[in-house]
């Protein structure tokens with residue numbers, strides 16, 4: 001509960017901002033955003049992504065925090081509570097169920113990539129990239145992808161780190177870590193930006209990321225951009241709802257959410273502007289896929305003064321950013337299992353962490369043993385790509401759609417005004433308008449067009 005001292009509200013608001021930023025800023029910003037931007041032609045993709053953040057992500061994030069703070073429980077039970085309060089069917093808790101499942105699926109492949117980052121802490125620290133060229137860094141990455149033992153071990157280590165934190169219930173402690181380490185990560189990115197300006201193809205990178213060429217973007221790309229807006233803001237599955245449940249009653253949700261959204265977007269854009277100057281200067285293909293971060297930045301670290309130190313620190317910070325995000329992926333499920341009364345924190349974590357670990361094995365092997373395993377039931381994708389697609393492009397937008405419909409169309413305005421202390425505030429009406437008529441409509445339009453294209457093609 002909120003401590004209502006003179007500075008109490010502020011302190012608590014910042015705790016939420018830190019926890020939510022810890023959840024939002026992660027591999028999505030530093031690993032995924034640059035590589036999907038590279039795969040989808042740059043500028044036009046970035047613009048659509050920014051529009052999705054503003055018109056879909058931020059409004060839905062406000063709705064999610066609102067639901068969590070009203071329900072004050074795990075997303076499944078919060079949804080049940082707010083539905084009951086509105087006189088609606090408890091089936092709305094399905095939003096929470098889908099979220100728990102989506103969280104487990106995301107953690108499965110997220111943990112594999114976080115494992116790559118952990119591996120890179122040691123590779124960089126041991127000097128594997130001293131004086132490295134593109135060939136060297138690509139070689140090191142290829143070696144990792146062919147090393148099943150390393151892939152599975154690092155994936156296991158990361159799942160253990162995640163359940164370790166969630167078991168101890170120290171999400172608040174993690175917020176403290178975020179207070180120091182997130183800014184440090186940002187400083188590192190700014191430093192890399194400086195290196196890119198001095199030694200990379202900075203102009204080429206800026207042109208790629210910010211010049212708008214519609215022809216470079218397909219409808220699939222639009223869906224990917226929209227899905228990524230959900231992914232990067234941790235939306236559509238209950239992470240933010242679960243954190244909203246711990247937010248003090250009288251703090252400004254809108255302001256808080258905008259802070260988190262802007263920070264998250266800034267980190268992604270800066271990460272892109274760190275990676276692409278190196279990509280273009282060293283002749284790496286922008287569309288190289290999930291390996292882009294791991295093939296490009298080591299070239300920079302291998303050739304800058306102090307690169308051994310900075311590179312090692314960078315991958316440590318990326319791992320920690322991934323860690324504080326992963327925690328929020330299983331917290332909703334863990335909270336729910338505990339609420340059933342049949343599990344404690346330890347057993348709940350063993351069940352959910354174990355499930356993600358098991359599914360994650362298939363993701364870890366998706367780059368070698370299972371690289372050609374693209375069955376129809378996985379939509380012709382490897383397990384890794386399928387789970388990424390299923391969550392980011394289907395489950396999260398769908399979850400967000402239902403959240404927008406519930407809050408926009410089903411929740412009593414009096415409840416919102418009460419929860420947000422915003423009676424008669426013009427921003428409330430603007431937000432509600434967007435949440436009703438713009439966010440859900442855009443999600444549906446993008447869904448329908450991509451579906452039509454899939455069946456037409």
Ligand code: TRP
Pocket residue numbers: 023024025026027028029106230231232233234235236237239325326328329396
């Ligand atoms: N947003 C995080 C990232 O960008 C990942 C993440 C954490 C997430 N919790 C989530 C994604 C919930 C979707 C839903 O790395």
